[in-house]
Amino acid sequence: MRWSQAFIPTLKETPAEAEIISHKLLLRAGLIRKLTGGLYIFLPLGLRALHKVEQIVREEMDRAGALEILMPALQPPEIWQQSGRYQTAEGVLLKARDRAKREWILGPTHEEVVTTLVAGELSSYRQLPKNFYQIQTKFRDEIRPRFGLMRAKEFVMKDAYSFDVTDEGAQISYKKMYDAYARIFERCGLKTIAVEADTGVMGGKFSHEFMVPAETGENEVVYCDSCHYAANLEKATSQATKTDAVAASAMPEKFATPGVATIEDLTKPPFDTPATRQIKTLVYVVENKPVIILMRGDHQLNEAKLTGALGTGTFRPAEAEEIFAALKAHPGSLGAAGLKDFQIHADETLRGASEMTTGANEDGFHLRHVDIARDFAVNKWSDLRLAAAGEACARCGQPLKMRRAIEVGHVFKLGTKYSEAFNACFLDESGKKQPAIMGCYGIGVTRTLQAVVEQCNDKDGIVWPVSVAPYTVCLTPLSVAPDGAVMKLAERLYSELKERGVEVILDDRDERPGFKFKDSELIGFPIRVGIGEKSLAKGEVELKPRGGALTPVKVEEAVEKVLAALSAR
């Protein structure tokens, strides 16, 4: 490609819309432009990089034995009714109507479609396992699109769906995808960590997310350096540090705490009760009934875990009026001592605790000398707390760490939820009908692209890995007079590199050297070859890897040196 013929609108200044480095660079380097919130146009360079990521994904999926198909983005609502997700996923569904006012769904994911396909086509165990994938635009009615391609209303996703005869088979399919994902992200030049994840509305059995560590990530990852345990904060566990039982507990005693409304307030004089010796009483409305949740004062409730403990996701924190109606007290003075007519869920950490302080269920009063076992009618004990950095790893006991990360991929073991809903069954060896055991596997392709930029940049711009760079080599003649020796050599190298299969761009613009250098560094081509009169006088050109040192190379060796430099990166 000749730069003068291309469309590469680089920007010296950052548009106000961008907040994080990758978004700024995607705009400044002329890779994308915004149409409106959450919708982006891929310009030529951006599209080339996107295609590179897609191709890596495709090659690794094929290598793992998955079969590429393409399903419609437009889907009939009936199949969403059939899976039950017309209601449960309603929040993310973008809908459209045709001329007959019939409703359509712009596909946010394709479990329903692919399972319908399989239900009609596969009927024998001999045909399994199968894994179908596609690379396609997905639509989601995001509550808040953000950070350019990171979270958009429309994005390119690779989604794969595996169908197996047995649980063990499904496990193997899952492992294949897990391994393929690790290869894909590695080939994209990304450092990722695979973490245990919550299955959320997908309704699966277990899952892993592939995370790119980044301060700007929207996820919190909890990990352990010594045993390699890593999990999404939603899913993470830590050792239940038992609350010390203090012997010879007196009977509960009510005491006045005027104006005390928080755990924090009680830790101050004159009360001086540490948060670890307080019981936090939360009220949730679960399927229209109030449920009481007890946490230790220094712990936070993890709603993902609560979903698991309750067996339902339809709950919300109760409003202050609802709480008062149920307990005759306001938040800040709540307590569950002596309550009998409520479901009470408590976090494991509180098991056996005594000498605790909690609300008295009377505004302005608390109770001390509370003993969980003696004074509370706990219906269910579960792990409900949000893990925190510094707590002991549940596996090895070492302190856990926490960091932010970008989720670029997610593998799920789904089970038979969809195969049962769509009757995607097969006959096994004994002629018995069985639902296929499914897995589903997603990669945010556009997000992965941005994650690469987020991870690979310096003060001058993007530093593309060779594997996803829009062009790998930028030829920079410092003078473009067509009859000059510099441009003649540039043209010759341009042809030779193209012949050798190198994706090369020739900066034939009549611009000053500094201007061209800045542009090539902003865009981040892995190798730049500078061709100028000074070095040419010595029979040399200048090979400059992005972010590396400039090395003079002999003209006649230039092509080989470029190829060597590319394969070394």
Next chain:
RNA sequence: CGGGGCGUAGCGUAGCUUGGUAGCGCGCUUGGUUCGGGACCAAGAGGUCGUGGGUUCAAAUCCCACCGCCCCGACCA
């Protein structure tokens, strides 16, 4: 949806408090000089000041409503 911020030329912005001519930088056009790290000089083109309403002799500026964008929270690849 709740909270915060912002809409002025393609991009970045000043002006708004205290109403009266819309300014600067980048980019763009033309000419010239430059030519190894985002050159310089000169002359230009380009603006319904987000939209609608109100106040006023007069509104980018004051008031109201709406729309859009960005950030923080709930959602996810």
